[in-house]
Amino acid sequence: MCAAGRRWGRRQRVLLWGVLLAAWEAAWGQLRYSVPEEMPKGSFVGDVARDLGLQLPALRDRGARVVTGGRTQYFALNGKTGHLVTAERVDREQLCRLVEQCVLRSELIVEGETKVYEIEVEITDINDNAPSFKEIELQERISEMTATGSRFPLPDAHDSDSGQNSLQSYELSGDEHFSLAVQTGPGGDQRPELVLAKALDREEAAFHELVLRASDGGEPSRTGTARIRVTVLDANDNAPVFSQAEYTVRVPEDVPVGSDLVTVTATDADEGLNGHVKYSVKKATDMASDIFHLDSETGVITLVQSLDFEDGDYYELELQARDGGGLFDTTKVAITVTDINDNVPEISVRWALSEISEDAPSGTAVALLHVQDQDSGANGEVRCSLDGSLPFRLESSQGSYYRVVTARELDREQESEYNVTVRAADGGGPSLQSSRVLCLRVLDVNDNAPVFSQERYSARLSENNVAGALVLRVRATDSDWGENARVRYRLGEGGVRGWPLSSYVSVQAETGALYALRSFDYEEVGLWVWAEDGGSPALSSNVSVRLVIVDENDNAPQVLYPPAAGAALSGSVWSGVELAARSSEAGALVAKVVAVDADAGQNAWLSYELAKATEPGLFRVGLHSGEVRTARSPLARDAARQSLVVRVKDHGRPALSATATLSVVLAESVAELLAELGSAARAEAEAGAGEAGGSLTRWLVLAVAAVSCLFVAFLLLLLALRLRRWRRSQQQLLAAGSGALRGVPATHFVGIDGVRAFLHSYSHDVSLTADSRKSHLRFSADSCCDTLPARPPPDEPAPLLGEEDPAGAQQADPAPLPVSSSDQSVSAKLLLRLYCCFPAVLRSLCTEVC
Numbered sequence: 001m002c003a004a005g006r007r008w009g010r011r012q013r014v015l016l017w018g019v020l021l022a023a024w025e026a027a028w029g030q031l032r033y034s035v036p037e038e039m040p041k042g043s044f045v046g047d048v049a050r051d052l053g054l055q056l057p058a059l060r061d062r063g064a065r066v067v068t069g070g071r072t073q074y075f076a077l078n079g080k081t082g083h084l085v086t087a088e089r090v091d092r093e094q095l096c097r098l099v100e101q102c103v104l105r106s107e108l109i110v111e112g113e114t115k116v117y118e119i120e121v122e123i124t125d126i127n128d129n130a131p132s133f134k135e136i137e138l139q140e141r142i143s144e145m146t147a148t149g150s151r152f153p154l155p156d157a158h159d160s161d162s163g164q165n166s167l168q169s170y171e172l173s174g175d176e177h178f179s180l181a182v183q184t185g186p187g188g189d190q191r192p193e194l195v196l197a198k199a200l201d202r203e204e205a206a207f208h209e210l211v212l213r214a215s216d217g218g219e220p221s222r223t224g225t226a227r228i229r230v231t232v233l234d235a236n237d238n239a240p241v242f243s244q245a246e247y248t249v250r251v252p253e254d255v256p257v258g259s260d261l262v263t264v265t266a267t268d269a270d271e272g273l274n275g276h277v278k279y280s281v282k283k284a285t286d287m288a289s290d291i292f293h294l295d296s297e298t299g300v301i302t303l304v305q306s307l308d309f310e311d312g313d314y315y316e317l318e319l320q321a322r323d324g325g326g327l328f329d330t331t332k333v334a335i336t337v338t339d340i341n342d343n344v345p346e347i348s349v350r351w352a353l354s355e356i357s358e359d360a361p362s363g364t365a366v367a368l369l370h371v372q373d374q375d376s377g378a379n380g381e382v383r384c385s386l387d388g389s390l391p392f393r394l395e396s397s398q399g400s401y402y403r404v405v406t407a408r409e410l411d412r413e414q415e416s417e418y419n420v421t422v423r424a425a426d427g428g429g430p431s432l433q434s435s436r437v438l439c440l441r442v443l444d445v446n447d448n449a450p451v452f453s454q455e456r457y458s459a460r461l462s463e464n465n466v467a468g469a470l471v472l473r474v475r476a477t478d479s480d481w482g483e484n485a486r487v488r489y490r491l492g493e494g495g496v497r498g499w500p501l502s503s504y505v506s507v508q509a510e511t512g513a514l515y516a517l518r519s520f521d522y523e524e525v526g527l528w529v530w531a532e533d534g535g536s537p538a539l540s541s542n543v544s545v546r547l548v549i550v551d552e553n554d555n556a557p558q559v560l561y562p563p564a565a566g567a568a569l570s571g572s573v574w575s576g577v578e579l580a581a582r583s584s585e586a587g588a589l590v591a592k593v594v595a596v597d598a599d600a601g602q603n604a605w606l607s608y609e610l611a612k613a614t615e616p617g618l619f620r621v622g623l624h625s626g627e628v629r630t631a632r633s634p635l636a637r638d639a640a641r642q643s644l645v646v647r648v649k650d651h652g653r654p655a656l657s658a659t660a661t662l663s664v665v666l667a668e669s670v671a672e673l674l675a676e677l678g679s680a681a682r683a684e685a686e687a688g689a690g691e692a693g694g695s696l697t698r699w700l701v702l703a704v705a706a707v708s709c710l711f712v713a714f715l716l717l718l719l720a721l722r723l724r725r726w727r728r729s730q731q732q733l734l735a736a737g738s739g740a741l742r743g744v745p746a747t748h749f750v751g752i753d754g755v756r757a758f759l760h761s762y763s764h765d766v767s768l769t770a771d772s773r774k775s776h777l778r779f780s781a782d783s784c785c786d787t788l789p790a791r792p793p794p795d796e797p798a799p800l801l802g803e804e805d806p807a808g809a810q811q812a813d814p815a816p817l818p819v820s821s822s823d824q825s826v827s828a829k830l831l832l833r834l835y836c837c838f839p840a841v842l843r844s845l846c847t848e849v850c
Contacts, residue, residue, distance in 0.1 A: 031108075034122040037092035042085050045075060045121060048108060049082025052117060056082050062112030066119070067350060069372065075106050075121065084119065092123045093160035097287065100162060104133050111351045114368055116398055127165035129216025131157040133226040138212075138230055140194065141326035144202045145235030151181060152194040153320070155225050156283055157214030158471070168217040174210040178230070193839075202232040236325020236757065238269040240277045247333040249301075253309040254340045261292070264299040266321030266329055273324030282330060283318035287311075292335070294319065301333065309339040310374040341379040347436040350401070357443045358412040363471070366392070367404040367438050371424045377546070387421035387435070394422070404438065412442040413479040444481040446535025452476045452543040457529075459545070462552045464519050471505065474512040474543060476531035484535040487512075492528030493544060501527055505547075520549040553652025555598035557606055559628025559660040562593070577663045579673055580642075582634045590619065593626035593660050595648040603652040611659060612645035619664070621646055628662065640666050640676050804838040 025038045033046035049059055059082055065470040066077045066084065074085040096102030101122065108117040110312045133155055140152055159167040168190040172180035179197040182190050192212065208230040215223045251261055268275045279299045281289065291305045292315070301317070315335040351369035373380040384394055384402050391410060395403045404420060420438040425431045452474060452776055459472040478485040488513045494501040507514050514529070525547040532540040578591040597604040608626040613619060615638050620631040628644065642664040649657040 030118045030120070030576050032120045032122070034124055035086070035090070036126050037102075038126060038128055039086050039090065041088060045084040045086060046119075047079060048084045048117075048119070051482070052108075054082070054110075056080075057705040059110075062110045063351075064108060064110045066106050066108055067348075067370075074104055075119070077108065084121075090123055092162075093129060095123065097160075097285070098812055101430065109368070111368075114365060114397070114403065115350070116401060116753075125162045127161055127216065129160040129165075130222035131159040131167045131211075131214035131216055131224035133157050133224060134216070136226050138228045141232045141233050142200060142230055143233045143236045143325050143327075144198065144200045145237065146196055146200065148194045148196055148199055152196075152326075153282065153328070154192040154194050154212060154228070155226065156189070156191060157226075158286075159214075159216050159222075159224075161216065161218070161325070164217040167214055169215050171215070172210060173213070174228075175208045175230075178210060179206055180212070184829040194230075200232050206232050208232070233325055236270060236274040236323065236327055238274070238323075239327030240266040240268040240321040240323050240329045242266045242319075242321060242329050242331040245331060247331065248336070249333065250336045250338055251303075251307065252338050252340050253307040254342060254652060255303060257303055257306055259303050261335065262303045262333060263320055264294075264301070264321075264331060266299070266331075268321075268323045268327070270323060270325065274327075276324045277321050278323075280322065281317055282320040287315060288315045291315070292317065298526045307337050308378070309337050310343065313337045313339070327591050327793050336675050336762075339376045339379060341426065341430075341432055342424075343374040343379075343686055344432040344434040344797045345371055345373045345382045345424035345426050347384075347422060347424050347435065349438070352404075352438055354442045355443050356406075356410065356671050357445060358410045358447075359445045360406060360410065362406055364405050364406045366406065366440060366572045367420075367507060368397070369402045369404065369422060369436070371400050371402065375426065375428065378429055381427040382424050383427070384422060384424050387423055390418060390420060392418070392420055405497075407487060410442050412444050412481065413448060414440065414483065416444075417441050437441060444484050446480055446484040446533065446537075446539060448479040448533075449539035449541050450476040450478045450487045450531035451541065452531065457543060457545045458515075458548065460548045460550050461520060462550050463521055464552055464554060465516050467518050469516045469517065470513040471516055471547060472545070474507070474514065474529050474531075474545065476512070476541065476543075478533045478535065478539075480535065484533055486534040487531050490530050490532070492530055494527050496525055509816060510558050514545065520547075521543070524548050551600045551603055553599055553650065553654070553656060556649055556656035557595045557597045557648040557658045559648060559658050560594040560596060562591070562660055562662050577665060578628075580630065580634065580664050580666055582632050582666050582668055584629055584633060586632045588630045589627060590630060590664055591628045591662055593621070593628065593646045593648065593662070595626065595660070597650050599650065599652065603650055605651040605759060607649050607651070609649070610644065610648050611641075611647040614639055614642045614644075618642065619644055628664075634666050640672075640695065642666065660799055670685055717725060 031048065031051055033047065035043070035045050039655040043156075048054075049056055054064075060079050064077060064079075066073070066075050068074055072088060074086065074088050074090055075084055077083075078085050090104075092102045094543055095104070096628045102125075104117045104121045105124060106121070108119055109115070110117075137154060138155060142150075142152065154170075157167055157170070159165070167190065170180055170182055170190065172178065172192075172194070177196065177198040177200060179195045181193045181195045183193060185191050192214075194210075205330065210224045212228055213223055214225075215221050220397045247264060248260055249262045251259075255261075264279060266279070268277050268605070278296045279294055280296060281294050291307065291424045293302045293304045294300075294317075295302070299321075313336065316335070317333040317335070318330060319333060320328050320330050348370045350368045350370055356364065356366060364454065369384070371382045371384055373382050381810075382400070386394055386404075388390060391406060392404055393407045395405055397403050402422075418438075418440045420440060421435050422438065423433055423435045425433045453476070454474075457472060457474055461469070461471055474489065476485055476487050476489070488509045490509065491501055491505065491507050496504050504517055504520075504525070505514055505527065506517055512529070512531075526549070527545050528542050529545055530540055530542045534536050543825050546608050560626065580588070580590045584590075593608060595606055595608075597606055606626075608621045609623070610619065610621045618634065618638060619628055619642070621628055626648070628646070644662040644664060646662060647657055649655050649658065663675050665673055667676060
């Protein structure tokens with residue numbers, strides 16, 4: 001009963017310690033798992049979610065992931081199950097060749113909480129490697145004088161596995177002269193030795209063949225073999241001796257490749273071949289064999305690969321010196337690698353933002369960084385800092401983690417993007433540094449209203465402007481970005497002369513262009529334009545715009561005196577005539593030209609100049625007064641009647657002008673003035689009569705030409721109608737050709753019936769034969785005109801449409817007159833007779849048509 005109580009107490013204590021250990025590990029956020037090597041990708045390692053007490057939805061939402069410190073990620077987190085699984089195949093022999101316990105460390109990062117949990121996974125060994133010898137064919141040379149019981153070292157077998165799966169035993173077979181002895185080295189390793197069990201006799205056997213087998217303790221067991229060939233030599237009674245039982249060397253890791261590290265020396269008292277010593281490496285790790293080289297003749301150990309303190313800081317070589325007789329001695333060489341600051345600090349970004357709002361509060365975390373240095377001691381101590389005066393600061397987090405947080409509120413309008421440079425420096429001398437740049441874009445908040453480029457705008461617009469004319473452009477800019485910076489324009493409330501402002505001007509919402517919707521008069525208009533951004537809520541501002549309507553030079557000067565030519569004709573003979581005495585002195589006032597301009601300003605300023613004069617040097621005109629004065633005294637040779645053309649011009653751009661004609665009569669008395677005016681009146685009357693007669697003649701000529709054109713058109717119309725009827729008659733004649741005219745070709749008939757209407761006023765005879773292809777046409781003596789009288793019908797009538805040969809005229813029966821096949825000659829001759837008998841024929845045609 002007491003024993004049972006003691007066992008129950010021990011169980012309670014074990015359970016209590018287990019609970020305390022689990023609580024301790026959970027409190028410090030550290031998990032430990034164990035997994036065999038060579039597991040396939042995706043193999044289960046541990047239930048992280050359960051062990052940390054995290055819910056699966058929270059684990060997925062917070063962005064949990066596993067990060068391994070090395071270049072290869074061996075583990076990953078299954079977001080659906082919360083299990084830690086293998087991400088790559090793990091080879092324990094490749095990762096942990098120099099350590100007994102192989103542990104891989106990783107971190108579980110929960111980004112939403114910026115928490116880090118450490119995970120240690122022990123990689124356990126499996127029996128996947130068989131023991132192997134470096135050389136499977138070994139040569140041993142033993143003198144026949146060697147005493148029984150002598151021992152000869154054999155090469156060790158190497159098994160990459162560990163524990164029970166590593167090398168466990170050796171076995172020798174093949175010859176009774178030898179046996180196997182296994183010694184335990186300082187590190188607990190087994191060292192096989194060949195023991196001479198029976199004296200050798202070279203005369204009996206010069207060679208002995210042996211097999212050395214090495215076995216591990218795995219299930220099933222794996223073995224490796226090496227063949228040993230023993231050559232029996234003559235006697236050699238002195239073995240080589242090393243000068244030191246152990247050599248110790250310290251070298252820095254940056255020693256150049258090819259450097260000699262140490263020289264081992266062994267001496268042999270024998271002479272000749274038995275005294276010649278050669279050196280060899282009896283035992284060394286694979287890595288040491290690749291890094292160091294032993295010269296078999298000189299004993300110099302040379303570096304053939306660069307050293308790295310982080311890969312290995314201690315190497316041990318077991319060397320052997322063997323003479324020509326097969327005797328040997330061994331020594332140990334211990335090489336210690338000292339650390340050099342040759343590794344720059346490494347900065348890893350575990351989590352970082354790429355965008356942040358400009359209204360984010362101070363202290364907002366933007367990145368989580370991890371820094372490490374592969375060096376040791378002071379060379380591996382890392383300090384972090386930020387470059388420049390940026391609104392960010394570093395906060396030390398758990399272990400080697402740092403958080404980058406905002407030091408104050410950000411302003412996108414001052415800086416829209418930040419390149420935060422994090423610099424890490426170690427404590428070596430000289431210090432090594434590395435940096436990492438974090439790119440952070442600041443998101444815009446609508447905190448700026450549009451700002452106009454000018455405090456106020458003013459524009460000048462000519463009156464009578466075209467509707468739709470561009471007045472000016474207002475421009476406002478917004479320091480924000482995107483939709484918050486998109487500016488739209490609109491008109492403020494207001495009116496002009498009782499009408500809404502929008503009926504006079506409009507503003508384009510996108511460009512700020514101000515357009516006039518109607519014509520303005522000479523006035524001044526004031527209005528407000530608003531600019532509003534596209535933010536939510538929108539911000540706006542306004543600006544004052546003043547429109548000055550400028551007068552346009554759209555009215556030419558109007559001459560009031562002297563009156564225009566039309567007004568002068570409608571008035572008396574005295575209109576526009578001025579009198580100047582022949583005895584006038586220079587500068588005497590003759591007349592004054594009076595003109596006005598409906599424009600304003602400089603467009604209404606008028607100037608006068610003399611454009612044309614009968615006597616150019618006799619008169620002058622005041623530039624601004626318009627007064628016509630004598631430039632000199634009139635002479636007797638000057639004409640009595642002077643004509644002056646005065647040009648009145650305003651000052652617009654371009655300038656407009658008008659002219660006034662002024663008649664000046666040089667006379668000494670009223671009688672002379674009346675006589676001059678009378679002669680002028682008579683001359684004008686005669687000129688008017690001549691112009692009237694010439695005008696009547698022109699009208700008569702135009703009337704005759706018009707009547708002639710109408711007559712020709714009428715004739716062409718009648719001819720077209722006659723030709724149409726003639727074609728119909730031709731078709732009828734051809735259709736009736738079954739009688740007496742059946743054999744006559746249609747193309748030889750002359751349609752005499754078709755022109756019957758042209759010869760209605762006089763008689764004619766037609767004679768046609770069906771076989772002769774000829775016809776006779778005779779006109780009666782009673783012709784309609786005297787120009788071409790018809791001949792009395794002779795026995796042989798004269799041809800009308802063509803000449804007949806003399807032979808035909810002598811025949812007894814007068815043959816019919818042959819008709820030409822060309823219709824054009826018939827038509828021409830008929831038209832000739834029609835023209836000569838025009839009056840009578842015209843009456844006949846009118847009767848026929850009607």
